[in-house]
Structures are given as structure tokens and as C-alpha cells.
Amino acid sequence: MASAADRRFMRLAIALGRRGLGQVWPNPAVGCVIVRDGRILSRGWTGPGGRPHAEAAALARNPDVRGATAYVSLEPCAHHGRTPPCCDALVRAGVARVVTALTDPDPRVSGRGHARLRAAGIEVEEGVEADAAHAANAGFLLRLTQERPFVTLKLALSLDGRIATAGGESRWITGPEARRAVHALRACHDAVLVGGGTARIDDPDLTVRDLGVSHQPVRVVASHSLNLNPDSRLGRSARDLPVWLLHAAGLTPPAQWTATGARLIGCATRGDSLDPAAMMSALAQNGLTRVLCEGGGALAAGLIGAGLVDELVIFAAGKMIGADGRAGLGPLGMARLAEAPQFELMQVQRLGADLCQTWRRR
Incomplete structure (x- = not known):
């Protein structure tokens, strides 16, 4: 006992x-x-x-x-x-x-x-x-029992749920304290995942910065047709820090991306998009156990709709952008409120001028 x-x-x-x-x-x-x-x-x-x-x-x-x-x-x-x-x-x-x-x-x-x-x-x-x-x-445990990683979805939102203005400006919705917390989140995940649209618009590094860490997460981009710029920050740094590109199975990867040293992983599709379950299965098969998704809205909606988001971390800023701004979440295709995915609030903390909420899937 x-x-x-x-x-x-x-x-x-x-x-x-x-x-x-x-x-x-x-x-x-x-x-x-x-x-x-x-x-x-x-x-x-x-x-x-x-x-x-x-x-x-x-x-x-x-x-x-x-x-x-x-x-x-x-x-x-x-x-x-x-x-x-x-x-x-x-x-x-x-x-x-x-x-x-x-x-x-x-x-x-x-x-x-x-x-x-x-x-x-x-x-x-x-x-x-x-x-x-x-x-x-x-x-x-999820990797061994369900062949998928634990998925954390991070959203940085205005008070009215927008991630950017109508023109795409998003830097910076939240303040420096919240952005530092995002880097801490990256540090405790095996990989950081974004959609192709986010990669094209933001040209992100997806690295952990200013925390003195000795390791970096794998940078993963989900892009159905691999219409990404190999001369981006991710492409230029792929030989130094790992970059994995998820793309439609059967697609012949562009030679320019092959030359960068990025790992190219084919996945099953669902319509014109990569199948969320197939993406997570591919990441698990390659050893990943914890993935932090940082958007965009379509990728986030796909993961939530497939029941694959285990934890939701929302950084909320005291700004209002309006209905013409870009929504933090794409369409979920729900007909009734009872179909809405449900999460349980685990923690709320203030980070400078912003709030950080942590939710777990019920």
C-alpha cells in the first residue's frame, strides 16, 4: 500500500x-x-x-x-x-x-x-x-497506443477571436511576455507544426529563442502541394535544424526542396487537404510524441474537427480587430451546437497585458 x-x-x-x-x-x-x-x-x-x-x-x-x-x-x-x-x-x-x-x-x-x-x-x-x-x-503513451502524438494547439488572438487583420498583419497581437511563453511551449514539444499558408505569409523560423536551450524542435510544415519557397528561412536553415514537410502522397517533391536537406513525408489526402489523422500518424511513425501546432486557421480547424487536439493554449490580447480580420479557426462544418468540440479549462494566468488560458479536451 x-x-x-x-x-x-x-x-x-x-x-x-x-x-x-x-x-x-x-x-x-x-x-x-x-x-x-x-x-x-x-x-x-x-x-x-x-x-x-x-x-x-x-x-x-x-x-x-x-x-x-x-x-x-x-x-x-x-x-x-x-x-x-x-x-x-x-x-x-x-x-x-x-x-x-x-x-x-x-x-x-x-x-x-x-x-x-x-x-x-x-x-x-x-x-x-x-x-x-x-x-x-x-x-x-498516445504514440504507442494510438499511433499519434499528443497535440497542443496554440492560438494568439484578439479579444474577438482574430489572428490577423484583413491584410494579414499579425505582429504582434500579444506582448513580449506572451511571446516568451510561446518559446517555452516550443521547448517542451518535439516539433512545431504550421500550415503552408502560415509558412508562406509569415516566413517563420519556428525556433526556441532567448531561453538558452541546447536543443531545437523539429520544424514541420503541412503543405498539400508543397508550394513553398525553398529560399525561405526554413529552407535556408534545413541542414542546420530539422525541417519536415508533409505533402500529398504521390507528389513528386520539387528538386529545390530536396536540395535543402528537408525531410519530405507523403501523407494521404482528404479532398484538397492533407488528412489530419494521416499527418499525425506519419509524425508518430517518425518518432514524434509531442507536437505544438501554431496554425493557421484551416490546419487548426482540421485537427480540432478530427478530435486530434489534446490541449488548447490561447493567448488573448486586449485588442479588437473586427469581423474583417482573419479568424483564428477555420470552418468546422457544424450544424448544431451539440456537435461543438468541448474543452475543459485547466489554468488561467496573466502574462503582462495578456491572458493565457490552457484547456484540455474532454
């Missing part, structure tokens, strides 16, 4: 694991805390690129953990991949007890880690703070 101390140390392990979000894909972002007699002996979390695993990182910091309890936010791996099994490392280290939050759905693990620990005489407690651990690693 999990104690209050078990729950407290597991919450710490989950928080440590979250440090790896955006850096460890396709691996999960796991945290590990090793405790003996109420004292923390060591702690670790998944390293950039997915290695070392959290348990190995914690044991490397302090291998003297005999008789201790290891709190791990995901079942220790039981297979030989690029690293040896973490369950074997815990057995060799002589821990007496392992507390986990979730069973790993990866078929190479899926209960085998827990079984090997028990076979070695180690006490195992499962399911501690499972909801919090599930939320932290929702992208990894």
Missing part, C-alpha cells in the same frame, strides 16, 4: 521526468528518485536523445543504494535496446523496493520489467500517482 511518502517521492520523480519533455523523443520522459530511510540518495531523469535512462542516470550519480526504494515514473525497461535493461541495473544495485506510476505499454516491456524485479525478490508497488504520470507522458 502506497504511503504519503511514496506519493510525495513519486511526484518528485514525475516532475524530474518532465525536464526531458521535448528532448527525449521517441523515448518517454522518465524520472527516478532513490530513497533510503526517508533520505534521497540520488535522482535522475531521461537524458537528451533518450539516453541515459532515468534509472541509469540516478545510479551513476550514486551507486550505493543497497536496501533503498527506487521511485520510477514508468516501469523500468526489460529489453536490450541502445542501453541495457534498467530493471537489471536496479537488481544489481541491490534496491529492496521499486515503486512505479505506470506500466510501459511498449510490447518489449509491458509488465516484463515488473515481473523481473519481483523474480529477483524485489518488492514492487505499482500505480502510484498514475494520473499525474499519464499526463506527463501522454505523448509517449
Whole structure:
């Protein structure tokens, strides 16, 4: 039976694991805390690129953990991949007890880690703070169970729901504090996704800036016909920082884009647009677990309409643009209000002169 101390140390392990979000894909972002007699002996979390695993990182910091309890936010791996099994490392280290939050759905693990620990005489407690651990690693879990990443949709809107003036001017609807928060959002996602229209009009970099990060997300553009300028900022930087282009399957990519070094990924279509489910499946197949979509309106509507937006982050500025401005969301084709996708408000915070609202899909 999990104690209050078990729950407290597991919450710490989950928080440590979250440090790896955006850096460890396709691996999960796991945290590990090793405790003996109420004292923390060591702690670790998944390293950039997915290695070392959290348990190995914690044991490397302090291998003297005999008789201790290891709190791990995901079942220790039981297979030989690029690293040896973490369950074997815990057995060799002589821990007496392992507390986990979730069973790993990866078929190479899926209960085998827990079984090997028990076979070695180690006490195992499962399911501690499972909801919090599930939320932290929702992208990894969705990729394995539904073959899609966790999707966050970010919208920067005026009070009347517009993302730009009628002429397309959008810089800047929100203030510097909100824009800095967007860069923090990019940093904890594996990739940033925009539609072809946004790429053409804004010519964005889609990088994390001014936060001192050592990694950058994959920049992804969804463009049915690849009518994009290879001399754009994305095209010029594709060899230095990854750029993936989603396009209609069967399309022959322009030689100019092939020459930039961008990865070109064909997807099934739905009418004249890329199929949202096919796009997300393609990204998951290429290892992505967390994707931040930054628009435009048609892409956002397509993802929402397909039920693929898990989290909605809205930055609202105290400006009014009017009905002639560009709407933040394209048509959803609803006939009745009961058909409207529903989200639950999770958090509201003030960022300078703007508001940031976080909503989760019901």
C-alpha cells in the first residue's frame, strides 16, 4: 500500500521526468528518485536523445543504494535496446523496493520489467500517482497506443477571436511576455507544426529563442502541394535544424526542396487537404510524441474537427480587430451546437497585458 511518502517521492520523480519533455523523443520522459530511510540518495531523469535512462542516470550519480526504494515514473525497461535493461541495473544495485506510476505499454516491456524485479525478490508497488504520470507522458503513451502524438494547439488572438487583420498583419497581437511563453511551449514539444499558408505569409523560423536551450524542435510544415519557397528561412536553415514537410502522397517533391536537406513525408489526402489523422500518424511513425501546432486557421480547424487536439493554449490580447480580420479557426462544418468540440479549462494566468488560458479536451 502506497504511503504519503511514496506519493510525495513519486511526484518528485514525475516532475524530474518532465525536464526531458521535448528532448527525449521517441523515448518517454522518465524520472527516478532513490530513497533510503526517508533520505534521497540520488535522482535522475531521461537524458537528451533518450539516453541515459532515468534509472541509469540516478545510479551513476550514486551507486550505493543497497536496501533503498527506487521511485520510477514508468516501469523500468526489460529489453536490450541502445542501453541495457534498467530493471537489471536496479537488481544489481541491490534496491529492496521499486515503486512505479505506470506500466510501459511498449510490447518489449509491458509488465516484463515488473515481473523481473519481483523474480529477483524485489518488492514492487505499482500505480502510484498514475494520473499525474499519464499526463506527463501522454505523448509517449498516445504514440504507442494510438499511433499519434499528443497535440497542443496554440492560438494568439484578439479579444474577438482574430489572428490577423484583413491584410494579414499579425505582429504582434500579444506582448513580449506572451511571446516568451510561446518559446517555452516550443521547448517542451518535439516539433512545431504550421500550415503552408502560415509558412508562406509569415516566413517563420519556428525556433526556441532567448531561453538558452541546447536543443531545437523539429520544424514541420503541412503543405498539400508543397508550394513553398525553398529560399525561405526554413529552407535556408534545413541542414542546420530539422525541417519536415508533409505533402500529398504521390507528389513528386520539387528538386529545390530536396536540395535543402528537408525531410519530405507523403501523407494521404482528404479532398484538397492533407488528412489530419494521416499527418499525425506519419509524425508518430517518425518518432514524434509531442507536437505544438501554431496554425493557421484551416490546419487548426482540421485537427480540432478530427478530435486530434489534446490541449488548447490561447493567448488573448486586449485588442479588437473586427469581423474583417482573419479568424483564428477555420470552418468546422457544424450544424448544431451539440456537435461543438468541448474543452475543459485547466489554468488561467496573466502574462503582462495578456491572458493565457490552457484547456484540455474532454
